[in-house]
Amino acid sequence: MTDIRTALWRRKPVSAFVTETGATTDGGELKRTIGPFQLTMFGVGATIGTGIFIVLNAAVPKAGPGVIVSFAIAGVTAALTALCYAELASMIPVSGSSYSYTYATLGEVVAYCVGWCLLLEYGVSAGAIVVGWGQYLNEVFADIFGWRMPDAISQPPGAGGYVNIPAVVLVAMCVFLLIRGAHESALVNTIMVCIKIAILIMFIVIGLFAFNTSNLHDFAPFGIAGIGAAASTIFFSFIGIDAVSTAGEEVHNPRRTLPLAIVSALLIVSTLYVLVALVAIAAQPWQKFEGQEAGLAAILRDITGSSWPALALSLGAVISLFSVTLVVLYGQTRILFAMARDGMLPEFFHKVNPRTLTPVRNTILVGLFVALLGALVPLDVLANLTSMGTLVAFGVVSLGVIVLRRRMPDAPRGFRVPLYPVIPVLSVLACLYLISGLPLDTFLLFAGWLIIAMIAYFAYGIKHSRLAGVDGATVHTVRTPEAKP
Numbered sequence: 001m002t003d004i005r006t007a008l009w010r011r012k013p014v015s016a017f018v019t020e021t022g023a024t025t026d027g028g029e030l031k032r033t034i035g036p037f038q039l040t041m042f043g044v045g046a047t048i049g050t051g052i053f054i055v056l057n058a059a060v061p062k063a064g065p066g067v068i069v070s071f072a073i074a075g076v077t078a079a080l081t082a083l084c085y086a087e088l089a090s091m092i093p094v095s096g097s098s099y100s101y102t103y104a105t106l107g108e109v110v111a112y113c114v115g116w117c118l119l120l121e122y123g124v125s126a127g128a129i130v131v132g133w134g135q136y137l138n139e140v141f142a143d144i145f146g147w148r149m150p151d152a153i154s155q156p157p158g159a160g161g162y163v164n165i166p167a168v169v170l171v172a173m174c175v176f177l178l179i180r181g182a183h184e185s186a187l188v189n190t191i192m193v194c195i196k197i198a199i200l201i202m203f204i205v206i207g208l209f210a211f212n213t214s215n216l217h218d219f220a221p222f223g224i225a226g227i228g229a230a231a232s233t234i235f236f237s238f239i240g241i242d243a244v245s246t247a248g249e250e251v252h253n254p255r256r257t258l259p260l261a262i263v264s265a266l267l268i269v270s271t272l273y274v275l276v277a278l279v280a281i282a283a284q285p286w287q288k289f290e291g292q293e294a295g296l297a298a299i300l301r302d303i304t305g306s307s308w309p310a311l312a313l314s315l316g317a318v319i320s321l322f323s324v325t326l327v328v329l330y331g332q333t334r335i336l337f338a339m340a341r342d343g344m345l346p347e348f349f350h351k352v353n354p355r356t357l358t359p360v361r362n363t364i365l366v367g368l369f370v371a372l373l374g375a376l377v378p379l380d381v382l383a384n385l386t387s388m389g390t391l392v393a394f395g396v397v398s399l400g401v402i403v404l405r406r407r408m409p410d411a412p413r414g415f416r417v418p419l420y421p422v423i424p425v426l427s428v429l430a431c432l433y434l435i436s437g438l439p440l441d442t443f444l445l446f447a448g449w450l451i452i453a454m455i456a457y458f459a460y461g462i463k464h465s466r467l468a469g470v471d472g473a474t475v476h477t478v479r480t481p482e483a484k485p
Contacts, residue, residue, distance in 0.1 A: 043265025046327035047240025086259035090414030093254030096338030120389025122332035127373025134166035167374030175367035199316025207279035232437035255414035
């Protein structure tokens with residue numbers, strides 16, 4: 001019993017993370033090709049899209065015009081957590097994100113659970129994102145060709161269709177790009193992000209001409225409870241902030257670049273989210289959002305009486321959701337890579353192609369998983385489950401800042417959370433508040449997910465952990481034969 005208890009709570013030293021990933025030597029198993037601007041665009045690219053182009057239509061019916069406050073609540077929670085991420089990312093600049101931070105602070109079993117939460121945050125959220133891609137693609141087809149794909153091939157079962165073929169196509173394109181390399185993926189993402197920011201600014205400018213304050217009356221028809229419930233769903237759209245930290249082993253000067261990119265991405269995203277939500281709510285009665293597909297494009301069509309602004313926005317959404325899917329798939333593969341390197345998952349996920357220095361097999365398998373989710377599972381189930389996984393991971397990271405401040409107060413940090421310990425504590429409380437607003441079925445599904453995680457851990461992870469039989473003070477770097485530093 002003592003040995004099992006020791007195994008459950010063993011921690012991987014921060015020095016081991018830094019050494020094996022080449023954080024201070026610019027080395028490591030993965031190729032460092034990403035700079036601060038591209039990494040910031042990774043964060044923006046992974047975040048803007050889901051909240052504005054998809055989740056808005058699910059959140060407004062819960063809160064009415066008060067959804068603006070819901071976005072602000074979710075944004076403040078993300079901001080508090082982002083500061084915590086920035087400190088840990090500057091201290092432990094590795095690909096594992098929340099999983100690696102937890103492994104260094106709270107122990108192996110908690111880290112393993114967080115790793116499985118990240119499977120929800122990335123893999124399942126990617127499935128939710130690609131579901132919405134087909135909606136905007138249909139808008140583009142309708143505006144250009146006057147034709148729509150039938151629901152049978154553009155919607156998942158339970159939403160009027162049999163299989164969502166556009167979702168499968170999108171995942172296939174992203175997997176191909178990721179296999180080519182991180183640098184190519186970052187470059188394409190940066191271009192797409194700039195386009196979608198321009199599209200959202202266009203929406204804000206045009207929407208201001210239809211700004212009607214009467215649409216903001218009866219601001220909170222469902223009270224504080226409705227605003228809180230909508231904020232819990234909307235938080236799904238802030239997962240991109242975490243995605244920045246998954247690139248820790250592929251950026252130059254990670255101790256400085258990671259915190260800078262995390263904070264910069266959050267400021268850009270939060271500003272655009274609140275402005276677009278405000279203009280959208282003021283431009284059309286909130287009751288019209290329920291069941292409205294490609295909502296922002298529909299609003300522009302109603303405002304202008306012309307198809308070109310709606311077409312431009314639909315094209316922007318198609319590009320936007322492509323970039324979100326690209327970065328989220330990237331993040332998922334890097335987290336699996338880090339877990340496999342620690343022995344928590346099979347070596348299959350750790351193997352790197354010697355030419356591209358990317359985990360090709362890992363990427364293909366993740367792509368197949370996400371394609372199946374997007375093709376066969378409805379959006380609302382995926383969104384709430386993703387929010388739960390994200391919030392748990394965010395709360396644990398905030399707690400990790402407190403733990404490492406106590407255990408390693410003098411360790412080098414490229415960034416320190418201001419107003420410590422107030423901000424980490426507020427971050428944990430905000431995450432718990434948003435978790436409380438999720439529906440009961442999400443809690444049940446999440447509990448089932450954690451049970452599966454524990455079965456996997458005791459069946460595989462605890463036996464194959466690199467720390468098994470190793471003194472926690474010394475952990476040796478393990479490289480695959482294929483990988484070249």
